[in-house]
Amino acid sequence: MLARDLVKRCARNYPTKTAYLCGERSRSWREMDQRSDRFGVALQQLGHRPGEAVAILTQESIEVYEHFFACMKIAAPRVGLNTGYVWPEMLHVLKDSEVKFLLLDTRCRHLLAERLGELKALGITLIGYGAGHGLERDYESLLATAEGEPHWPALAPDDILFVSYTSGTTGVPKGVMLTQEGGVNCILHSLISFGFGPDDVWYMPAASAWVVVILNAFGLGNGMTTVIPDGGYQLQAYLRDIERFRVTVGMLVPTMLQRAIVEIQTNPVYDLSSLRMVVYGSSPATPKLIRDARATFKGIKLLQAYAMTEATGGWISYLTDADHEHALREEIELLKSVGRIGIHYDCSIRDESGQPVPIGQSGEIWLRGNTMMKGYRNLPEATAEAMPDGWLRTNDIGRLDERGYLYLLDRQKFLIITGAVNVFPTTVEAILVEHPAVEEVAVVGVPHPEWGEAVVAVVVRKPSHRDVTVQALIDFCHGKLSRPETPKHVVFVDELPKTSNAKLKKGELKKWLSGGAVPLPWQLEVA
Template sequence: MLPRDYIARCAAHYPDRIAYHDGDRHLTWRQIDDRSDRLAAALQGLGFQAGDVAAILSHEHLEVYEHLFACYKSGLVRCGINWRYAPREMLHVIRDSNARVILVQANCVPLLEPILDDLRADGRLLIGYGGEHGLDHDYESLLSAARERPQWPSLAEDALIALSYTSGTTGLPKGVMLGQGAMRDSMLYTVLSIGLRYEDVWFPPTASGWITFVLGSFNLVNGMTVVLPNGDFDTARFLEFVGRYRVTATIIVPLMMQRLLDEYDRGDYDLSSLRLVTYGSSPARPALIRRTMETFGCEMMQLYGITECTGGWGIS
């Protein structure tokens, strides 16, 4: 099995379970399977095929995972573009990855303005979504016009599934090449090691422009529900969503942890559903760990090595 097979399995076994919450919007497994089918078919109809790179410039919304699943199904290589990059860095990522098609959220179009002429001169196709965007193609129109199911090309275990650009310490962003089999194994064994299960509601409030997009697809392993941050991480909204959606497990970094504790002290939030907080990216002071455990009343687990582990984690 490859990651795309897990999409079909979840749609078949849990068709009416919520796969993703995004503020007031949500998608069941049946719905995201259908919409990602339509996007994959639309992209194939535009001439894109397995091995081509399909990039996305977006904040954290349902379309990020529709795009991801469409890439998985069609063999396109997923590439995220960090909206915090300068135009020069965005152009570098697009050209270095040779992204032939780019999905752009409407409120990110102004970020591309300085390089739009370059992209069009390169022959790159732009698809907009989420409001007035003025780009070549409209996302919802493409999905509405798609009638046929996508073709699933033959894919090898070592075929590219995604490119993740990381800034490192010097120079322009550098692309990390991720394989089909490695992605599958990383998702499977990380979910099992953390102890996530079907009944969980998992909330990764991280930015999907780099490797952390994998965190939002851990539900492929067990069919659990994932909560998206509905844009970008915000402390008050995060704590409100934990109570609204009865979140049971999350992943944050120590800086987020500190900000969440400060916001919790200022507000009135229900965190009684939370059983596990995982954290990584940087060390956390013992005092911060103790305060988090006492305040949130849950277990904690330290994780590391997301880029090196193809989106999974070492656990300590």
């Protein structure tokens, strides 16, 4: 069974049921099938051949999924272009994935306005959608003249469904190749593990340029309705959409969740009575955030999920609502866990030599399952390093307890080694965020002449506590953290750098501080 089979089954079994809602527009499952058929026909008439990538540069809209479904049908690896990329990054993605067709949203045309000649020279056919795109080929016109269904080329389970570009160590995005089999398994196992039903209304508002596109295709597995942000994520619009569309399950990354809590507490005007569950994940959450969420979303179940792009965004582990209840009642430390591993994965904690470590000991998380990537596009050495013997090395540090709960300690690349002691930034962040003055915090390691690295906290203060001092926050950590874990300095900022999906850019913070942009006490002493 392939993803394109699910599109046809939803159209047959739920023809008039709403598949997608976006602003003032909606599409039924029959309409999604018919329109993706027509786009597939149009692409084949324009000369598309199986295996050629078809890209999209867009703000959030229903067309994202018409495009995705068409790609499924004609064996076209789908490639999303991040609107936050600068031209060299976009050019790399287009060349690396050998894109032959690009669907361009009018709202994003300015990003390529001066590059149309270069795109033509690359042999890329541009198709515009939305009023005023000014391109030779128009999406709606192509659909209006296309008839019937596209030819379905043969596909194997390990053929590429889509390529999700993520940040790379070489300074350019690297393409994670995700398979047909992985996409279907991600959809079906996620529905089971989340407990979704056909009457649910699902709302995950993150940007679709990357792996999120498969999350907003979960409805293919049960015919449920998915809400899409109109253009892009805005907190107040998201909360109003929950009320307007009677959303039953919403998902937010921790940064979004924290801001939603503040907004709801400040402006208690939103009717969230339709919500039965809030899912959070994508990056670690602090116990304080979880307690605040529980207090704010009264009567609504909470589910934490741990996922990664290389696993097709497939949810690796789950901290269930019952786990939350138990933790808050008698085992608060459990809130630091990301739950138990899903049945579709094997998990092993390994040391630096790749050998399994005893239960309770920390090490790198290795995973094996049927949603794993095929590899990094055009990067065979990086693929071999990341996927030894059929396992995926996650670059995440964690530990398993005797009950099977996984504790995600930190990203291996952000581990701080200070005076030969390993410090996990999340441990420090979990303490600092408890201070009443701290709205957001990120902890990184910065070069230090004596200790190798020093623990530095970057803090956004709450408006009501602008007078809190560096020493006050350091003193707050005494007795709660060990001496090596206690920050040697605190830097105050107005906001933390984040991706378009509100994930913290900790690498940028580390580079910023290490580059001397902010004078640190030991640097002044040396000077």
